[in-house]
Amino acid sequence: MVNSKKIISLELLKSSFSGAIQKFSPKYAFSNPVMATVWIGTFILMLQIIYYIGSGIPIQNEIFIFIWLVITLFFANFAESIAEGRGKARADSLKKTRSSTMSKKVDKVGDLNFTEITSSELKIGDIVFVKAGEMIPGDGEVVLGIASVDESAVTGESAPVIRESGGDRSAVTGGTRVISDHLYIKITTKPGESFLDKMIAMIEGATRQKTPNEIALGIVLVVLTFLFLLTVLSLIPIAKFVGSQVGQNWNFRFSIWLALFVCLIPTTIAALLSAIGISGMERLIRHNVIAKSGKAVEAAGDIHVLLLDKTGTITLGNREANRFYPAVGIMEEELADASQLSSLSDETPEGRSIVILAKQRYAIRERNLKSLDVNWIPFSASTRMSGVEIYENGKLIRNVRKGASDAIRKYIESLDGNIPQTMQMISDEVSRKGSTPIWVTEGNKLLGIIELKDIVKGGLKERFATLRRMGIRTVMITGDNPLTAAAIAAEAGVDDFIAEATPEAKLKRIQEEQSNGYLVAMIGDGTNDAPALAQSDVGVAMNTGTQTAREAGNMIDLDSNPSKLIEIVEIGKQLLMTRGALTTFSIANDIAKYFAILPALFLPLAPLNIMQLSSPDHAILSAVIFNALVIPALIPLSLRGVKYMPKSPDSALLRNFLLYGGGGMVFPFFGIKLIDLIISGGYL
Known part of the structure; x- marks a missing residue:
């Protein structure tokens, strides 16, 4: 990763130097209207110098001015080259993980016979087998297995993550390494179009589009340039007229x-x-967030509302079995045994957690079912149940089901069974706590309830409180029922929630907020979040999310940490504050230079030459040198950004005016005078 503590390294300086030279080309120079006028003027001055060489006309001052104008252009190019170079350093580190590796392609999931091919030969839909110590050859979805994966090459985080089939932790990225167990992975992208390739393209991108505010500021700068052009042009007839009145030749060269x-x-x-x-984009990279455009970074500084998907964003993504609630007359161990039995074929994270809980509580381990005729009932969206039927000598001896409360209720009632009122009360209480009740029945007899608990990510409540202080409302979006949603919202500390939300409902809420004049950020990780991510002003997709979500968002959080939005907002505000601060400084600086050097150009106005500059030529040359040197002096500030402090827009404007405006007014007088002393003393 790029070292965030070291603003400019020696290696970066070397690469930026050559980049600044390349940017002298007319094609690049004319992309910046203000600096284009400097480029044109410098080019004309060069032609004039060449024309007067050998004519006997003194051109020493012209040569000095030409040199410092070239240096001014160089420093302008250098500033941008350094900013680009810091992002490219991150891209170079990612390229090292993109090298073509050998992959083990299999014909079907679970197959141990494989064919070795290079990762560049893989196609969408191919199944690959990756074991501990091997590199994942391409982006894909885990279709079988669970393993620990080292994603440090992509995210920069040293802690490994768990990737498994099913749920929200099945997405894997090419270039990461499996460090335990093994995985069967279905490839989802073509070679050259992987997430890693897109990340590198985004980072290298000086494909950054200008933001509306940046375009508006550019227009202001062009207008100011035109006004100053008229101002300077007006000095020519004024100088001729005043000079004729006092007997001085004030024709400007x-x-x-x-x-x-x-x-x-x-x-x-x-x-x-x-x-x-x-x-601004590069600072996001150092926080492991990839921004696809500068507009997204800038918008992040002004957002008012944050919508967060619950599963995988606020919570860890997979519910875990937390407790068994047996019915009256049923032992808890009996409920645990039936719960585990009905979950043995359930490969979802929730199903596996039920097996683990029963094992931890009652040491219920693998059971020998080989001598029996077992019929596993897989979960289906239509029945919303799963289970097992066990036959012995053709006779049904056990018939266990587990599933959603309403589905199990209908199943029991279809078998002429009854639901105890106490169990309904327990189920409602589990829902009020923010957990999910899973009912377990054997035949038409309800055995009890399993509590599946959503695990809220640590530290979110405090982070959401920070967002609230920054003036950002947080809204949790979930498909859960209102009782569950309310409990999780309270535990997480969000300001509002939307329960039983569909993709259409998420999209509608964002559009409503935007129609009220608010900028909206959305954080999500699932395919169902994609429309909302695309509609929002700042769409942050979790790296652990689906490919569709990652493509829909205009930012990707490589750490999959929803509280990262605080850093995103701060960096967005930093970008806006830095631009405002340096704009204030620049305009004040220009005005100060005007009053500092103009009196020195007209010798009879010596009383107005309060800085006592030695001569008109020295005054001009001092100003040109100062104008060139102030650019590299401000490069560290433009790269690091103005320190963000939660303030109102009025307070920020006042601070900019006093600190940067005041500094811009005072600094040129000292700088130009110091350079004039050096020049007049023969040191330059």
């Missing part, structure tokens, strides 16, 4: 006019504008 123009236009913010945007 082109080099003087150009230098004055460059010093007065907002070159500082124009030079750093692109670097600020790119560095």
Whole structure:
């Protein structure tokens, strides 16, 4: 990963230097209107110098001004090259994980006979077998098995994660390594189109699109440049008229006019504008969040509402068996035995957790069913039940079912059984706690209830409180019933919730919030979240989520941590505050330079030359040098960003005006005077 503590490394400086040279090409130069005027003026000045060489006309000042204008352009290019280079350093580290590896392709799930082919030969739908110590050859879904996977090459996190079939933890990424057990994986992407490839393309991308605010600021800078152009042009007739009145020749040479123009236009913010945007995306990368556009980063700084999918986002994703509630007259061990028996063929995480709970509580382990005729009843969406029928000598000796409360109720009633009122009360109480009641019956007799509990991710309540202080409302979205949703919402600490939500309901809520003028962020991980992720202003997809969700969002959280939105919002606000701070500094800086050097250009106005600059030529050259040097001086701030502090827009504006506006007004007087002393003393 990129070292977040080290802003600029020696290696980065070397690569950025060559990148800055390449950006002198006209094709690149004209992408920035303000700096394009500097490029054109510098080019014309170069032609003038070449024309006057050997003519006897002194051109020393022109050469000095030309050199420092070239340096100004170089520093502007250099700032953007450094910002791009920091992102590309992350991309280079990811490329190392993309090397073609050998993969074990099998004909069907569970097959131990495989054919070795390179990962580049894999096609969508191929099944591969990956065991401990081997690299996962491509993006896919786990279709069989459970294993610990090292994803540090992608996420930068050293702690391994569990990947298993079923549930929300089945997605795997090519280039990660299996470190325990084995997995059968169904490939879901073509070679060259994997998530890792897309990540690299996004990071390398100076494909970053300009945001609306950035475009608006660009227009303001162009307008200011035009106004300063008129201002400087107006000095030419003014100088001729005043000079004729006092007997002085104040005809501006082109080099003087150009230098004055460059010093007065907002070159500082124009030079750093692109670097600020790119560095905002790069700071997200250091937090293991990939942004697909600069617009998403900027929007994150202004969001008002955050919608979060419950499963896999607020909760760990898989419910776990937490407790057995036996019916009256039934021993808890008897309920545990029946629950485990009905779950032996259940490969879902919930089913496996029931088997584990029974084993932990009552040491109920594998049982010998080989001599019996066993008919496993798989779970189906239509019946919402699963179970087992055991026959001995053709006679049904056990008939166990487990499933949703309403499904089991109908099943028992169809067999002329009754539901004890006490069990209904227990089921309602389990739901009120935010858990899911799973009923277990043998024949038409209800044995009891299994409590499946959603595990809320640690620390979320505190993090949501922080979001609340930042003025962001949090809304949990879930398909659970209102009782369960209310309990989990209270435990997680969200402000509101939507129960029994469909993809259409999520989309409608986002559209309603947006129609009220709010910017909305959505965090999700499932295919059913994709429409909402696409509609939201900031769509953050969990890396553990489905491929569809990851493609729909405009950000991807590699750590799959919903509280990461705090960092995303802070970085978005940082980007906006940094741009505002440097814009304020740049404009104040330009105004100060105007009043600092203009009196020195007209010798009879010596009383107004409060800085006592040594000569008009030195004043101009000092201003040009200062104008060039201030750009690299501000590069670390544009890369690191202004420190975020929760403040109202008015407070932030006042702080920018006092700190950066005040600094921009004062700093040029000291800087230009110091450079003038160095020049007049013969040190430069």
